[in-house]
Amino acid sequence: MSQMSTATLAGPRRRVTTLLGRHPVGMVxxxxxxxxxxxxxxxPLGFAVWxxxxxxxxxxxxxxxxxxxxxxxxYKTVLTDPAVRRSFYNIVIFLVINVPLTVVLALVLATALxxxxxxxxxxxxAYYVPYVTASVAVVGVWxxxxxxDGLVNSLLGPLAPDPSWLxxxxxxxxxxxxxxxxxxxxxxxxxxxxxxxxxPKELYESAxxxxxxxxxxxxxxxxxxxxPATTLVVILATITGANLFTEPYLLTGGGGPNGASASPVLxxxxxxxxxxxxDVAAAIGVLLVxxxxxxxxVNRRLIERD
Amino acid sequence: xKRMPPALTLVPALALVLTATAACGGGGGGDAxxxxxxxxxxKVWLSNNKEEVAWGKAMVEAWNAAHADQKITAEEIxxxxxxxxxIGAAITAGNAPCLIxxxxxxxxxxxxxxxxxxxxxxxxxxxxxxxxxxxxxxxxYKSPDGKYxxxxxxxxxxxxxxxxxxxxxAGLDTEAPKLATYDDFLAASRKIVQSKAASAAIFPxxxxxxFQSWFDFYPLFIAETDGxxxxxxxxxxxxxxxxxxxxxxxxxxxxxxxAPREKYNGDAFGDxxxxxxxxxxxxxxxxxxxxxxxxxxxxxxxxxxxxAIKTFSDAKNVAMYSACTNRGTAWEVLKFATSKEQxxxxxxxxxxxxxxxxxxxxxPEYFSKKPDYKTFAAQAARTVEVPNVPNSVTIWQxxxxxxxxxxxxxxKPVDETFKAAAEKVTALAGQS
Numbered sequence: 001m002s003q004m005s006t007a008t009l010a011g012p013r014r015r016v017t018t019l020l021g022r023h024p025v026g027m028v029x030x031x032x033x034x035x036x037x038x039x040x041x042x043x044p045l046g047f048a049v050w051x052x053x054x055x056x057x058x059x060x061x062x063x064x065x066x067x068x069x070x071x072x073x074x075y076k077t078v079l080t081d082p083a084v085r086r087s088f089y090n091i092v093i094f095l096v097i098n099v100p101l102t103v104v105l106a107l108v109l110a111t112a113l114x115x116x117x118x119x120x121x122x123x124x125x126a127y128y129v130p131y132v133t134a135s136v137a138v139v140g141v142w143x144x145x146x147x148x149d150g151l152v153n154s155l156l157g158p159l160a161p162d163p164s165w166l167x168x169x170x171x172x173x174x175x176x177x178x179x180x181x182x183x184x185x186x187x188x189x190x191x192x193x194x195x196x197x198x199x200p201k202e203l204y205e206s207a208x209x210x211x212x213x214x215x216x217x218x219x220x221x222x223x224x225x226x227x228p229a230t231t232l233v234v235i236l237a238t239i240t241g242a243n244l245f246t247e248p249y250l251l252t253g254g255g256g257p258n259g260a261s262a263s264p265v266l267x268x269x270x271x272x273x274x275x276x277x278x279d280v281a282a283a284i285g286v287l288l289v290x291x292x293x294x295x296x297x298v299n300r301r302l303i304e305r306d
Numbered sequence: 307x308k309r310m311p312p313a314l315t316l317v318p319a320l321a322l323v324l325t326a327t328a329a330c331g332g333g334g335g336g337d338a339x340x341x342x343x344x345x346x347x348x349k350v351w352l353s354n355n356k357e358e359v360a361w362g363k364a365m366v367e368a369w370n371a372a373h374a375d376q377k378i379t380a381e382e383i384x385x386x387x388x389x390x391x392x393i394g395a396a397i398t399a400g401n402a403p404c405l406i407x408x409x410x411x412x413x414x415x416x417x418x419x420x421x422x423x424x425x426x427x428x429x430x431x432x433x434x435x436x437x438x439x440x441x442x443x444x445x446x447y448k449s450p451d452g453k454y455x456x457x458x459x460x461x462x463x464x465x466x467x468x469x470x471x472x473x474x475x476a477g478l479d480t481e482a483p484k485l486a487t488y489d490d491f492l493a494a495s496r497k498i499v500q501s502k503a504a505s506a507a508i509f510p511x512x513x514x515x516x517f518q519s520w521f522d523f524y525p526l527f528i529a530e531t532d533g534x535x536x537x538x539x540x541x542x543x544x545x546x547x548x549x550x551x552x553x554x555x556x557x558x559x560x561x562x563x564x565a566p567r568e569k570y571n572g573d574a575f576g577d578x579x580x581x582x583x584x585x586x587x588x589x590x591x592x593x594x595x596x597x598x599x600x601x602x603x604x605x606x607x608x609x610x611x612x613x614a615i616k617t618f619s620d621a622k623n624v625a626m627y628s629a630c631t632n633r634g635t636a637w638e639v640l641k642f643a644t645s646k647e648q649x650x651x652x653x654x655x656x657x658x659x660x661x662x663x664x665x666x667x668x669x670p671e672y673f674s675k676k677p678d679y680k681t682f683a684a685q686a687a688r689t690v691e692v693p694n695v696p697n698s699v700t701i702w703q704x705x706x707x708x709x710x711x712x713x714x715x716x717x718k719p720v721d722e723t724f725k726a727a728a729e730k731v732t733a734l735a736g737q738s
Contacts, residue, residue, distance in 0.1 A: 060628050061400035063421025083707065149505075167512075167568045169715075206405075253513025253569040258715045259707065268555040273391050274516065275700040276416040 005203075024100030045289070051282035058278060074283035084284060087262045088291070094263070095241050095295070097177035101117050102188055102237045103230060104180065111222060124193075128186035135183070135246040142179055142251060169260040176247045176261055184240065186298050188233050195229035196222065227303060234299045242292045245269065264288045318558040333562035342429055346552030346632040347377045348639065353389070353408035354382040357591070357656040362407060364651065376635040383408060386684065390416075390699075397627065405640060406563040409456055410507040410622045411447060411691050412517070415698045417625070418455050423625040425453040429637045439644060441663040446535075446691040447623065457644060458661035462586025462653060463685040464525045464618050466508075466605070470598040472581040475503035486600045486609035486648050488555040495564040507564040508582040509574035512714050520692070521584045523709055525604045525618040526552045526715045527551040528690045535693040537701060540735045542728035544705065545721070551607050553720045557713045567714055586620050587657050587682035601681050619689030621661060659686040686713070704730050 020027050052074050059065045078084050113124055130138060145151050146165040153160035161168055165175045203225065207217045223230075244263040248255045255262025264284050272281025352362035359382060366380045383406070386392035390413040396402035397420050408433035409417075417423050426432035433454060437444050440458045447458045470480040476498040484490040495507030501577070510522035523544075524536065530548040537543060544553075559565040576593060583589070593599055603615040624644065630636050642648065649660035649670050657679060659665055666673050666683045673680050692698065708727035712720040 037643065058394065058398040058420055060397045060402075060421040063628075065421065145360070147571065148566070148568050156470060164568060253511070254515045255513050256569075256710065257567065258711050258717055259514070269387075270516075270703060273394065274388075275697070276394070276419065277700070 010111060048282040048285050049281050054279060056279040057276055057280070060137050070279075074279045077280055077285070078283045078287065083262065084264070084267055086259050087264045087267050088287075090259075090261060091242055091244065091263050093173045094177045094180075094244060095238060097248055098181050098241050099234060099237045101177070101181045102184065104190050104232055106185055106188035106233060107223070107226065107230070109185070110189045110196055111218060113189065114193060114196045123167075124189075126249065127189050130183045131186035136250065138183060139247065139250045140178075146175060163257070165213055167257045172252050172261040176244070176251060179247060180244065184193060184237070184282065188237065191229055191233055191236075195226040199225040231300055231303045234303060235296045238295050238299065239292055242288060244285055321486040323635045328431055338424075338428065340405065341631055341633045342637070343423075343634045344640075345376050345634040345725035346407070348630065348632050348636050349381070350407065350639070351383045351393075351403045352380055353386075355656070358407070358652075361652050361655040364655075365648055369639060369642055370621060373635075376632070377637075378639060393417065393422075394420065400629050402627035402629045404632065405624055405626055405643075407459065407622075407624050407643070409625040411456065411487045411621055411623060411694065412698045412702060414426045414447075414449070414456050414623075414625065415694060415696050417627075418449055418694070422628055423455040424628055424633060425455055426457060426626065426632065426637075427453045429633065431624075432445060432637070435641060439662050443661060443689065447694065449694055450696070455681070456625045457640060458621060459623045459644060460621065460656075460658045460660050461689050462620040462658055463682055463689045464521065464584050464586050464590055464604070464620055465682065465685055466582055466602045467575065467585045467589050467593070468582045468600050468602065469504070469575070470600050471579070472498065472578065473600075476501040476581070480576045480600060482654035483600070485605055488551070488607050490609065491555070491605040492562075492564070495559060496538065496562065497584075499562075499564050504579060504581040506566050506574065506580040508559070508584070509566060509570055509580035510584060511569055512560075512565070512567050512710075513569045514609060514706055514710055516699055516706050518661055519702060519706050520618055520620060522556060523552055523705075523713075524692075525584060526555065526606070528618055529604045529606045529610070532614075533688075533690050536705065537693040537731060537735045539694050540695070540732065542731035542735070544731075545724040545728035550721060551726065553709070553713050555605075555607075557716065557720060559718060560714050587659060587679055590678050590682075591657050596620055603685065613684070615685075616690055617663075617685060618690040619686075619691050621689070621691060623661075659683060661686075693735075695735045696737050701731050703735050704734065 014215065027296075046079050049123050053071065054067045055070050055073075056067050087265060109127065113120055113127075117123075123303060132248075134176070142148070143166075147153075148164035148167070153164060159170055160246075199222065203221050207221050212220060243265050245265040248261045248263050253260040255266050265288070268281040268284050270286065272278040337620060350366070351360075352359055362380055366378045370377050381403075384392050386395075389408055390410055393402065393406060393409070393413070394416065397417060402422060414423070424613055426436060435456055436447075436454050438449075444454070444458055447454060449454055449455050458617045466485060468485075470482065473480045473483055473494075476494075478494055478497060483494060485494055498504055498507045511518050527536070527544060527549055528534065531543070531546070534543050534548075541574050543549065552553075556565070560567055570577075570579060574580040575585075576597070590598075603612045606615065624640060626633065626636050626640065642661045644660075644662075646662070646668060648670065649662055652658065652660055653665070653669055653672055657676075659682060662668060665686060666680065692702070695701065704727055712718050712723035
């Protein structure tokens with residue numbers, strides 16, 4: 001009898017465990033975040049994918065509109081558009097400059113700021129200020145610095161590039177990449193600082209006992225110890241970089257010169273919002289998401305391999 | 307690796323189902339005929355231009371004083387990257403106001419496609435009112451289906467504004483400078499830059515936004531073609547010999563450094579960086595006090611007489627939005643706000659030209675009091691609008707990209723680039 005009741009109870013419990021996991025109370029804790037993700041991430045992403053396969057445009061509630069399934073037409077439009085292809089090429093240039101520069105500068109500066117140096121708090125704040133300052137304000141300063149008759153060209157004199165930085169097809173995107181690196185650096189320094197503070201002191205002591213100098217310690221202790229943080233920095237820098245919009249919109253006057261600094265997100269704004277073709281914009285967005293996922297996976301494999 | 311509990315795997319699937327459901331759904335529409343007669347409180351949006359807000363508030367006050375049961379609530383258009391973006395979002399959300407006193411003609415085809423606008427022809431005497439007030443110019447604002455979805459409200463006919471002090475420094479005549487032909491215009495520009503009177507002769511924004519061509523290529527194209535629009539009869543017009551002549555003129559300006567290729571971070575004309583600007587009558591109020599200015603029509607290749615030159619209107623109109631339930635009141639407010647009396651007040655406060663027949667005769671006192679505005683008022687009778695065609699913004703962006711590539715940056719030959727862009731534009735204009 002008791003064996004029977006145990007077996008009877010085990011059935012529903014197993015079903016509950018199968019459905020909700022071994023700790024059902026955990027579900028209560030994760031539910032708000034899952035709902036948040038569903039509302040602000042899964043739903044728009046799903047909607048974007050759906051839009052990219054339909055002839056879709058935004059319409060007033062109650063308006064009778066036809067939104068037929070168009071298969072891969074929007075993707076064909078996007079992939080045969082030279083402006084879109086150029087924007088993806090531009091973002092690759094951006095990431096090639098921005099991501100390694102971010103990792104190297106953030107790690108080196110974080111290591112320096114982690115050491116007992118004078119004015120450490122001031123420097124930590126100084127690096128963080130650009131990150132928390134509105135892009136519009138910071139862009140204004142960079143326009144003053146990098147315009148044809150700006151401060152940088154005045155200092156460079158005859159060495160100033162012609163055409164100038166922001167209207168030079170070869171220099172516009174690298175200039176934006178350097179701007180974004182500088183602006184975001186404070187945040188990534190913060191991530192590395194947190195990682196550096198978790199490195200056990202014993203590792204430094206062992207390295208010192210083995211006769212390692214500061215450079216050797218940095219390379220053999222710090223770099224491997226902060227590898228998880230590096231993975232995070234690379235992935236976050238890639239994602240934020242791929243979503244580049246404000247800088248080409250404001251710094252180079254809408255992706256100029258001649259589309260040399262246009263980003264996929266800027267084109268999504270132009271096509272989707274300005275021109276009323278959200279279906280085409282969604283196709284660009286889906287391709288961008290796929291690209292970012294692939295790059296992030298490759299990065300993770302490369303960084304985390306032993 | 308632990309597997310996600312099955313319940314969680316349902317979330318994305320549920321999101322997709324919700325997505326599909328929401329995307330395929332659609333609300334029911336109200337009865338348009340009933341709404342056309344309905345009266346009651348309404349909401350309107352005004353542009354955030356200081357003078358227009360002042361006029362709008364006074365207009366609303368005057369209306370509300372006489373219509374206690376049909377009050378207007380006026381707000382400035384909410385902040386966004388552009389008014390059109392905000393209006394487009396409001397149409398989609400179903401919370402657009404009844405009237406917007408800042409509807410760009412280039413955005414009307416898109417708003418119409420969204421189902422966001424009320425055809426004024428469907429309102430009592432709507433079509434006749436528009437045509438009686440504006441005259442033959444109203445024809446340009448008709449949509450391809452033959453209806454009016456906007457009332458032509460006010461224009462800012464663009465002309466060449468010049469700084470007399472800079473012209474004097476460059477050794478140019480300040481009262482009647484020779485700017486009529488392209489050769490005249492280029493010669494004056496060279497003198498300005500070579501004499502270092504200003505670092506640029508003229509400084510139209512060389513950036514890629516779709517609307518920038520309205521203030522460099524388009525006014526000169528209209529003047530050169532005696533009033534052709536960028537697209538006519540569903541066919542692009544800018545790859546014509548006239549279009550190429552205009553492009554050639556601007557290309558010389560950029561190639562010789564008379565117009566900069568880099569965007570100026572501020573007001574180039576106001577800051578004395580450029581000697582000329584392509585502007586509407588609003589510039590009188592803005593620069594009148596601090597700059598000794600003169601005005602001339604836009605140049606043509608042959609130097610047409612001033613009274614024969616047409617230009618871009620840079621108009622802003624009023625449209626009624628389909629989310630409006632009290633359309634009867636909205637229509638009465640629209641007529642009130644565009645009445646002769648209110649148009650006169652608008653002219654008085656903003657200096658912008660109401661789009662009504664023969665404004666110099668309609669407001670003789672104003673123009674005798676403010677003769678500076680007379681030149682613009684005369685030009686207002688000869689204005690051309692952006693074409694009211696499907697894919698309007700995409701067409702302008704396509705043109706701007708081609709113009710940027712060939713004229714501003716000189717990366718490709720103008721004729722080839724314009725021809726390729728014209729093919730795209732013709733295809734876009736032919737779509738429904």
